[in-house]
Amino acid sequence: MIQPEPQSIGLSSLLNNIESGRIKIPQFQREYVWEKKAASQLLDSIAKGFPIGTFILWETQEELRSVRNIGNHLLPDTPVGHIAQYVLDGQQRITSLYTCFKGLSINKNGKMEDFSDIYLDLEAEEDGEIVTIDYEMGKPTRYIKIYDLLYGKISTLAKIYTEEGLEKIDFYKARFTSYQFSSVVLKNAPLEVATEVFTRLNVGGKTLTLFEIMVAKTYDQEKKFDLAEKFDLLMDDIGEDYKTISSSTILQTISLILKKDCTRKQILKLDKVSFIEIWEPATLAVKKAIDYFKNQYGIPVSKILPYDALLAPFSYFFFYHPDRPLDRKKEYLQDFFWRVALSERYSSGVETKLGQDVKKIEKILDYQLPSYDYEVNISADKIIEQGWFSTGRSFIKALLCLFASKGPKSFADNTKVHIDNAWLQIATSKNYHHFFPKAYLKGKEDEYYINHILNITIVDDFLNKRVIRAKAPSIYMSDFKRNNTELSKTMESHLIDLNNFGIWDNDYDTFFNKRAELISKELNSKLILKNKKPIADS
Incomplete structure (x- = not known):
């Protein structure tokens, strides 16, 4: 059973869990987009004891492709013996907290933005702006950097601030360090459920694609397998003529080869080890199918291919039949191609129909003419x-x-x-x-x-x-x-x-x-x- 578990966590534990690799940001999360002003307002809410929302974390033993770098700080892998918690909701807030409290800079669109330049105004009223990015030159005793507030040595601070200022520093430091962050940990949830939760939480934001999920799921650092990089290399190998082929078609092809089924649910269930092992021979079959479309059917570019999905059953064929087909197989394949294209078969329910059509391809592999429950009208x-x-x-x-x-x-x-x-x-x-x-x-x-x-x-x-x-x-x-x-x-x-x-x-x-x-x-x-x-x- 899936057990959402409400928890609270202090600042020190939160930062330690991020820095040690126990809390991770999955790669399918969007880029960090908050401006420094938004981050300062988040810290201002904490300084006032306001709630800042709940973090939704997914606890799993699955190793996902995750963001390795926050600000200018490289995060480690999850320690051996520990279970990772992936952030499903709250990435912007968690990244802001870590970046501000660690005094890091973030590269945004090629420009470094220093998040250590966020200050606490020691003269601000409780209902005013306590945390700010507006620093008044000439008043060094009025402001203290958030990083110095948390980690500055008393002996050093005593040389700068008055006794009243030091009391306020201690007061707000206690506010930050004693603040309890609300979280809900999703335990025992399979990947498809976790990503469904993510998608629902991000309504109006980024729509998570199946490919992005599979990039995260199939990542394996030890085997140096990164699906995003592998797909880019495949597209480079294929070349410009067929570069419009979609990533979903490649996923469908691999799922058909492994399970004879390519529904979203099935693709998400694919075993990572099997996926990685099949990648090279499966993508070789894809390239052979493309060559066949070009050389046998005279289709020079993918833009006029009736459906990207046609590549999946043909790749399935070439996975099990590496050589160029002759005799009846050649004729049966041609018949299959034109039937699908002219009947507009893949205009709806494509995943289900691909699963059905794999059986037709298997008949062709066995020198049998498949039977079709639809006719194609090609009259003038x-x-x-x-x-x-x-x-x-x-x-x-x-x-x-x-x-x-x-x-x-x-x-x-x-x-x-x-x-x-x-x-x-x-x-x-x-x-x-x-x-x-x-x-x-x-x-x-x-x-x-x-x-x-x-x-x-x-x-x-x-x-x-x-x-x-x-x-x-x-x-x-x-x-x-x-x-x-x-x-x-x-x-x-x-x-x-x-x-x-x-x-x-x-x-x-x-x-x-x-x-x-x-x-x-x-x-x-x-x-x-x-x-x-x-x-x-x-």
């Missing part, structure tokens, strides 16, 4: 119906993957169009060219049919901006034809038949319908439909 009519161009939709991204897989060539000279993540972030990118320019069609067609995936090609930015603009297709294509003797082949790379799509007559209806039919045919070749037989093993 369906493409027309679902084709409003928005790069946030998986169906549209699937068709962009199809376009990219054809290796689109430049209209100008038949060289390959470079596709970059930075280009493809928004639908208004200049690299998405409306083959019949929007300005040309305005007033002639409904906006839905103008801004449609069937009217989109992927071109060079320079070409779109400066050459095509709002010209009729027959005009700008005639210009390209004079310089590009392979223009017909160029247009084939865009799934456009130069001579049979009504281009020379500026016939948009013909172009629109013919391209829908050709794209439908291409998609049909990638799926294993009921009337098609899978290929035999090679």
Whole structure:
């Protein structure tokens, strides 16, 4: 059972517990953001005996990634034989107390801020500002630094302050040292409960991500495993082309490999030792899956991948099948990819569906064609119906993957169009060219049919901006034809038949319908439909 236990702790014990490593600040806490004025007001409340709120601490034997440095003071690991208490609520207050009472400086945005410059005003009235950052030069006997108040030698202080001043110093020192700080210690709580408590306590503040929790949970100093650093290295290895892949997808992949389940609850339950051991082979499988997307499916960048989550089942496949698949496995994988992408399967309930799809991947690993409880409509009519161009939709991204897989060539000279993540972030990118320019069609067609995936090609930015603009297709294509003797082949790379799509007559209806039919045919070749037989093993 979870037992929240109210406790009180004196200043000396609180500071000792922080300094010795028994009270720790988990890495998922936000940065220290308080200004020195806020810290002085906290100390002012203590000097007056006011309550300053309750600290919520989580007592656990789990070793979490924690903040190692407060101010300019490096904190040690939790002593052997002691249980750590992680701060779930009260981090700003605890950090302020420790920093002020130890007279430390804090680096905030590259600027050192000295928290030892907080003073007690010995002449202040009880209802006035007793603790302050406003020090009046020329009145050294009126103020004393908080650090000196607590730790200054009497012999030294007696040389500066009057007898009345020394009495006030003793009075306020007793106020600080006898103050009892209220805390609630959460014992016997699993990580998922502790982080849920943290999230609820921080409503309106920072939302704690699953990745941040797992960074804390899987940290192992002895094994030099830091998930945050490992993820950054993985992204560097993957490179810019697939750098938009999310950290949650990597966590889902590892959980699928370990448990065939990737719900948040399951990920939080993953054993730290198993997680660390599986990291290298699992992320190698991720890189192999990315290479497969690039080389087999012609998807050069992650921005047009219908779902990041598609990487998880493919990584699962390559974890158990390190080599490039041939024969039926290759065909079954292709069928799986396009079914998920075109059906918009991962648009909801993705964690549950990934758990289901792992079973399909296992069938593929065993040379079996999975059964699907849903059909995919790839008819020309369906493409027309679902084709409003928005790069946030998986169906549209699937068709962009199809376009990219054809290796689109430049209209100008038949060289390959470079596709970059930075280009493809928004639908208004200049690299998405409306083959019949929007300005040309305005007033002639409904906006839905103008801004449609069937009217989109992927071109060079320079070409779109400066050459095509709002010209009729027959005009700008005639210009390209004079310089590009392979223009017909160029247009084939865009799934456009130069001579049979009504281009020379500026016939948009013909172009629109013919391209829908050709794209439908291409998609049909990638799926294993009921009337098609899978290929035999090679």
